[in-house]
Amino acid sequence: MQLRFQDSTVRRVIIDYSLGLMLGDNMGDDDELFTITEANLDSGLRGVPVGTCRTSFVDPIEGVHYVGYPVGDLANLEEEDVIYLLLNKRLPTEEESATFRAELAHRAEEMPTGALRVLESLTPGSGHPMDWLAIGIMALGAADSTGDTRSDSMNLIARMPELMARLFLLRGGKPEDLRPRKPELGLVENFVHMLGVEGEEAERMERVLRFFFILHMDHGGGNLSTFSGKAVASGRASVYASIASAMNALSGPLHGRANQACLEFVQRIGTSDPVEIEDFVRSELAAKRPIYGFGHGVLRAEDPRASLLIELGSEICPEDENYKIVTALREVVPPILKEIPKISNPYPNVDIASGSLLHSVGFRKPDYYTTFFGWARVAGICAQILDERSARDGRGTPIYRPKYIPREQPHQRLK
Numbered sequence: 001m002q003l004r005f006q007d008s009t010v011r012r013v014i015i016d017y018s019l020g021l022m023l024g025d026n027m028g029d030d031d032e033l034f035t036i037t038e039a040n041l042d043s044g045l046r047g048v049p050v051g052t053c054r055t056s057f058v059d060p061i062e063g064v065h066y067v068g069y070p071v072g073d074l075a076n077l078e079e080e081d082v083i084y085l086l087l088n089k090r091l092p093t094e095e096e097s098a099t100f101r102a103e104l105a106h107r108a109e110e111m112p113t114g115a116l117r118v119l120e121s122l123t124p125g126s127g128h129p130m131d132w133l134a135i136g137i138m139a140l141g142a143a144d145s146t147g148d149t150r151s152d153s154m155n156l157i158a159r160m161p162e163l164m165a166r167l168f169l170l171r172g173g174k175p176e177d178l179r180p181r182k183p184e185l186g187l188v189e190n191f192v193h194m195l196g197v198e199g200e201e202a203e204r205m206e207r208v209l210r211f212f213f214i215l216h217m218d219h220g221g222g223n224l225s226t227f228s229g230k231a232v233a234s235g236r237a238s239v240y241a242s243i244a245s246a247m248n249a250l251s252g253p254l255h256g257r258a259n260q261a262c263l264e265f266v267q268r269i270g271t272s273d274p275v276e277i278e279d280f281v282r283s284e285l286a287a288k289r290p291i292y293g294f295g296h297g298v299l300r301a302e303d304p305r306a307s308l309l310i311e312l313g314s315e316i317c318p319e320d321e322n323y324k325i326v327t328a329l330r331e332v333v334p335p336i337l338k339e340i341p342k343i344s345n346p347y348p349n350v351d352i353a354s355g356s357l358l359h360s361v362g363f364r365k366p367d368y369y370t371t372f373f374g375w376a377r378v379a380g381i382c383a384q385i386l387d388e389r390s391a392r393d394g395r396g397t398p399i400y401r402p403k404y405i406p407r408e409q410p411h412q413r414l415k
């Protein structure tokens with residue numbers, strides 16, 4: 001299939017994935033890829049190629065692929081194996097998988113106490129959970145940065161489950177519920193165990209979280225959190241500082257925090273009756289309010305991650321009220337959005353169903369949902385930072401320095 005940057009004002013770039021051709025295979029250093037026109041300025045770099053990515057790419061129709069695999073092929077694997085794939089660009093053998101899991105478990109056996117004290121000093125309920133996540137990551141770095149990109153990445157990936165569990169319980173004012181860590185259980189399983197959830201409830205929670213985790217790990221190189229993390233890392237800042245910056249980027253409502261807004265939107269609708277939903281959506285549009293869970297900067301069809309989550313929901317929570325609203329929205333909204341010519345993608349994105357599934361397995365507070373997104377993306381961003389550090393025959397990607405063109409700045413002098 002051919003991917004085209006469909007901006008009529010620019011020269012087209014064609015990368016043919018079906019033939020396995022990637023940039024570099026058939027292009028010389030001086031081949032022109034893209035022509036910048038004035039329309040590209042002040043557009044958030046939308047669609048402008050700025051680098052290469054080895055972990056994943058996003059096909060506008062078929063969605064995200066990790067190292068060539070459509071994410072749906074990987075969604076039921078162990079989460080550690082998918083992290084291994086992003087880091088090593090191939091799936092592990094059974095033995096490699098066991099060694100990798102053991103390494104992660106070993107690295108999670110201890111948490112720097114200084115970092116924990118920082119979280120304990122925050123007031124329960126204060127700020128947004130994403131603030132706590134960025135603070136927690138910075139605190140881990142302040143206490144325990146080694147300066148080695150791989151070690152720091154692996155330590156952070158390994159310790160995220162405990163950071164997440166502590167964040168949930170400390171911010172929620174229930175620190176006494178925290179169970180002692182059991183990293184040998186696996187990343188998601190250790191988190192669920194530390195929250196004190198057991199039995200069938202824990203199994204359902206793990207199933208949804210593992211699936212969510214894998215679907216959210218990576219989304220090409222240009223999404224805002226990944227790009228921000230890599231930009232900070234390009235100045236040779238630590239992995240912790242880079243990932244905390246990425247989490248802050250993710251916290252915006254136009255990026256990761258949309259999954260929180262989407263469940264709140266679903267709850268506000270409060271009915272799965274298609275006629276009432278249509279009235280609701282039309283009145284939101286008339287009031288110029290956003291319709292959450294639809295559209296995407298790159299995708300031009302239903303996000304396969306949305307389809308996969310909706311499919312999982314049909315097994316996990318078919319009778320859940322929020323889930324029923326989500327499936328009704330999926331049918332009702334696209335034809336309405338198609339009536340608006342400037343909307344290039346009227347289809348559901350990953351946020352449409354993730355919140356209702358998390359809610360149905362016991363995570364009742366939507367403001368925590370973006371922390372799951374952030375936790376998942378730590379692996380993808382670390383993998384991309386590692387790739388950028390070893391790019392150009394080990395010299396690494398230089399410090400990011402795009403050019404801004406002066407506007408309304410005539411030369412002036414103080415008299």
Ligand code: MLT
Pocket residue numbers: 218219222223224296297298350
């Ligand atoms: C996503 O997962 O959909 C993103 O991070 C948003 C994007 O790709 O720009």
